[in-house]
Amino acid sequence: xxxxxxxxxxxxxGLPIYQVxxxxxxxxxxxxxxxxxxxxxxAAVGLGGGFAILVGRTHSQQQAKATAEALHAxxxxxxxxxxxxxxxxxxxDVVETEMHTVRDGLRSREQEIREAIQRERLKTLExxxxxxRYEEASHRLTEANEELEAFxxxxxxxxxxxxxxxxxxxxxxxxxxxxLLDAEGMTHLETVHGSAERLLxxxxxxxxxxxxxxxxxxxxxxxxxxxxxxxxxxxxxxxIPAQGQIVIAADLPTVQTPPERLRQVLQNxxxxxxxYNDSAKPTVTINGWTEGGVAVIRVTDNGIGIPEHLQEExxxxxxxxxxxxxxxxxxxxxxxxRRSIRSIGGELWIEGxxxxxxxxxxxxxxxxxxxxxxIRWGQILETH
Amino acid sequence: MHVxxxxxxxxxxxxxxxxxxxxxxxxxxxxxxxxxxxIARLVQPDVIxxxxxxxxxxxxxxxxxxxxxxxxxxxxxxxxxxxxxxxLTDRLLAAGVSEILxxxxxxxxxxxxxxxxxxxxxxxxxxxxxxxxxxGDV
Numbered sequence: 001x002x003x004x005x006x007x008x009x010x011x012x013x014g015l016p017i018y019q020v021x022x023x024x025x026x027x028x029x030x031x032x033x034x035x036x037x038x039x040x041x042x043a044a045v046g047l048g049g050g051f052a053i054l055v056g057r058t059h060s061q062q063q064a065k066a067t068a069e070a071l072h073a074x075x076x077x078x079x080x081x082x083x084x085x086x087x088x089x090x091x092x093d094v095v096e097t098e099m100h101t102v103r104d105g106l107r108s109r110e111q112e113i114r115e116a117i118q119r120e121r122l123k124t125l126e127x128x129x130x131x132x133r134y135e136e137a138s139h140r141l142t143e144a145n146e147e148l149e150a151f152x153x154x155x156x157x158x159x160x161x162x163x164x165x166x167x168x169x170x171x172x173x174x175x176x177x178x179x180l181l182d183a184e185g186m187t188h189l190e191t192v193h194g195s196a197e198r199l200l201x202x203x204x205x206x207x208x209x210x211x212x213x214x215x216x217x218x219x220x221x222x223x224x225x226x227x228x229x230x231x232x233x234x235x236x237x238x239x240i241p242a243q244g245q246i247v248i249a250a251d252l253p254t255v256q257t258p259p260e261r262l263r264q265v266l267q268n269x270x271x272x273x274x275x276y277n278d279s280a281k282p283t284v285t286i287n288g289w290t291e292g293g294v295a296v297i298r299v300t301d302n303g304i305g306i307p308e309h310l311q312e313e314x315x316x317x318x319x320x321x322x323x324x325x326x327x328x329x330x331x332x333x334x335x336x337x338r339r340s341i342r343s344i345g346g347e348l349w350i351e352g353x354x355x356x357x358x359x360x361x362x363x364x365x366x367x368x369x370x371x372x373x374x375i376r377w378g379q380i381l382e383t384h
Numbered sequence: 385m386h387v388x389x390x391x392x393x394x395x396x397x398x399x400x401x402x403x404x405x406x407x408x409x410x411x412x413x414x415x416x417x418x419x420x421x422x423i424a425r426l427v428q429p430d431v432i433x434x435x436x437x438x439x440x441x442x443x444x445x446x447x448x449x450x451x452x453x454x455x456x457x458x459x460x461x462x463x464x465x466x467x468x469x470x471x472l473t474d475r476l477l478a479a480g481v482s483e484i485l486x487x488x489x490x491x492x493x494x495x496x497x498x499x500x501x502x503x504x505x506x507x508x509x510x511x512x513x514x515x516x517x518x519x520g521d522v
Contacts (some may be wrong), residue, residue: 160488161466165395168492172402204488 034286043318153210156203167196205332209317212336214343219258225266225297226252228259229286232267239271241282246270249287253295256368257344265337265348266299269360272333273301276358295364302357311350345369386410387439387499388429390420390446391464392438396487400433400464403492417446425455431499431506436465436472444472444479451480460506462498471512478492482506 170193178186224250233246240246255262266286273284279302288297306314317335334348341348346364387404391397392415401411412427414420417438424432425444432450436443444464450456466487476484482502485494 157467161393161396164487164490165399167394168399169402172406176406200488207488 024194048159107168149210152206154337156206156210160200160203160207163196163200167193167200170196173228202332205336208336209332209339212339212343215258215261219260220256221259222254222256223259224252224254225262225288225295228266229261232263232270236267236271240274243280244274244277244282246282247283247285249285252286252288252297253290253294253366255364255366261340261344262364263361265340265362266297268333268337269299269362273303275298275303277301277303279303290366293366295366297362297364300357300359304357305355306350306358314350315348325329385431385499385503386412386427386429388412388414388420388424388427388432390414390417390432390438390443391429391435392416393435396435396464400495405494407492409496409499414510417441417443417449419451420446421449421456425453425458428455431503432459432461433464433499434461437464437467443481444476447476447479447481453481458506458510460502462502499510 114267170189170349173324174186174189174193178189181189229248231251233248270284270286273281281302283302285300286297286302288295290296315338317332338348341362341364344364345363345368348360348362387400387409388395389400389411391400391413394415396398397413397415401413405410411427412423414423415438417434420432420434434443434446438446441449443465447461447463450459450461457480460482463476463481463484464487465484473484482505483498
């Protein structure tokens with residue numbers, strides 16, 4: 001800055017200075033604007049999280065330019081406004097006082113901003129530490145889940161053969177030596193056999209659950225749901241009561257999926273529809289549609305129904321909602337079904353509440369993606 | 385039919401014996417693979433049932449040994465396993481196992497049917513091989 005400019009700047013006696021606004025900006029600049037009362041000198045100063053616009057009024061362009069620079073130098077802490085730089089005794093007191101006020105305000109604002117930045121940095125650090133902890137916990141959870149599954153698998157497997165021995169030999173004793181026992185002895189033995197059979201069924205389900213993994217890409221193919229349903233209907237004829245019927249809608253969707261997994265789930269829902277059904281004419285209806293890349297398949301029965309407050313519980317592992325022990329089943333069927341559908345990127349739930357039956361909804365992406373199945377698989381590991 | 389049961393679980397061998405004897409078949413039991421090979425050579429059973437998971441030599445190794453020995457290579461082998469042998473099935477079939485059955489879901493009827501059909505298929509295959517080897521004799 002030359003001496004000439006300094007002296008020019010010092011000539012602006014009585015100029016009003018306004019701090020106009022504050023907000024986030026980094027722009028620093030000066031400018032002039034013509035106004036009916038003279039020429040406005042404008043300096044915009046950015047400072048961390050705030051900025052100030054300083055305005056001075058002058059009567060000539062040259063004065064205005066100098067004023068703007070003076071304002072800029074005043075407000076910009078980097079440019080500074082060293083006391084020694086200012087020609088002594090020539091700057092008017094009023095301007096100087098107002099400039100000091102603005103400068104003090106800006107310095108205090110700067111301090112606030114620095115403190116705010118420091119607080120933000122600390123928060124970021126805390127977040128990073130939390131993220132690390134979360135990742136570690138998530139990793140441990142995945143490991144624990146895998147270990148648990150390996151344990152479930154190994155335990156089920158190791159228990160299976162001895163249980164099969166108990167079941168098989170009690171059956172042989174009942175059949176070949178039953179006549180040597182009195183009624184009470186026979187009841188005891190039949191109870192042992194029944195329990196062994198039930199435990200075997202539980203182990204079988206546990207084995208299925210512990211071995212359920214995301215599908216291999218090569219198992220995935222495009223298949224009309226109608227083909228899967230037709231195939232199921234042929235296989236479950238024996239489980240459909242004499243008066244029972246299956247109604248299949250004509251326009252079932254086509255999906256890319258591992259057919260065997262979808263088949264197992266639909267078969268489970270269809271046979272359940274007849275198993276828990278005391279209607280005079282047990283009916284299972286299958287319909288479906290596609291909406292927004294999602295294939296929806298609905299299996300509705302006119303059976304005993306599941307009250308709304310028990311609908312989520314129905315998907316729990318080994319949950320039997322009906323006290324009736326004569327109806328076969330381990331209670332793992334729906335847990336396996338939901339997990340199975342989630343493993344292929346879909347979802348399974350019960351829709352609505354009805355005393356006249358249950359409506360199961362299977363939603364699957366029309367186009368299979370390993371990523372989607374993988375994400376769902378992650379959720380399965382976390383939620384079970 | 386004379387069946388050799390090779391299984392290190394005495395309970396399961398007992399169950400298999402009970403199932404087979406009540407169906408009128410003769411049973412010999414071996415507690416491990418080494419003993420199984422020796423007994424197979426000695427008694428020349430019609431069919432062998434073998435467990436997969438056994439100490440020292442597993443079902444696959446014992447099958448390969450039985451199939452590579454001239455004394456025992458013509459005896460059909462049915463594997464009974466407590467664990468699903470995904471990925472191993474092809475190797476087991478290539479090694480000479482006729483059929484793989486799960487211990488978990490096995491029934492007496494399934495067992496007997498599987499053993500009988502293994503014996504029949506093996507006999508048919510043996511005849512076929514003889515036809516190929518000695519066409520002039522037929």
